[in-house]
Amino acid sequence: MLRLVGIGLGTPDYLTLKALRALEESDIVYLDCYTSIISSELIEFLRLRLGGRLVLAERSDLEEGVAEIVKRAKSMSVTVAVPGDPLMATTHVVFLEEAVKEGVTFEVIHGASSITAAIGASGLSSYKFGRIVTVPKNAGEESLKTICRCVEENMESGLHTLVLLDVADGGLRAAEALGSLLMVAAEMGGSFGPQTPVIILARLGYGDEFRVVCRASEAGGLSLPPPPHVVIVPAETRSYEREAVKALTVRGGELLDTYRPTSRRRARAERYIAKTSGVLSKLAAARNDAETSKILELVNSYVEDARHFLDSGMLDDSLIAISYAEGLLDCLRIIGRVEFTW
Incomplete structure (x- = not known):
């Protein structure tokens, strides 16, 4: 039996009862430690529960070891534990494809995802989000231009943009990502620029989570907790969205009151x-x-x-x-x- 188990937003509090039961019933649990940041608290919690059955899996273990992991699931109960929801990344869908190919039974246990959490925590309408983008660490100019074009296309369509930030090597900070995007945006022209309001969500699901609205150029002046960070570039907002943003963020929501991106x-x-x-x-x-x-x-x-x-x-x-x-x-x-x- 192969299980893909979503373990939520990175802390023990977001483990569902079904997820915990599946982990405890498994002969071996591969914990995905590279697609998201996982708190030391959660790792320690799982070690206490699972002992030697817990394997901290890095990128190569999962991407290159799919066939071997699925092969083990033919004779034992194998779980791949994934931060967030296990099917939000194509990395983990490959496990199901391999299981079908090898005739291995499987189960998927969904978990709270940082994507849905960010959309909900922002206060913006979930029906008004466009294409999601990710800013990698050390992104090249062409990659950043592609992201900026996506933001502009979403804005023109009246859609907000969820900007995920790389979690490798401690994670990319919102100020770093926005600084890189603004440099490229200045060359390209368009609606996105230093005065554009952005919603920054830091460490969703953790005890020190932080939600704030500021101008894109002001992110560097904020005192934020460490990553994971998420940035949302809003399009034009409706009145009920603006009121929700003000209620859910610590400050800056009033910037959306007069925000009218070129359209x-x-x-x-x-x-x-x-x-x-x-x-x-x-x-x-x-x-x-x-x-x-x-x-x-x-x-x-x-x-x-x-x-x-x-x-x-x-x-x-x-x-x-x-x-x-x-x-x-x-x-x-x-x-x-x-x-x-x-």
């Missing part, structure tokens, strides 16, 4: 609203029959809705509302009730 969608909505409002004001001043006036009132309601959605950061809803307004005006023109040009 072609926002510019398009503003342009459409201005154009439709101009046409509507001219038509409303003309003499219209009762039915036409009623429809123009409906058009005005859609324009006001579009403005409200725009102010609330709901860009898609703003564009939808203004398109309804434009459609009604076009219909009135087609049937000869009004005359205007866009």
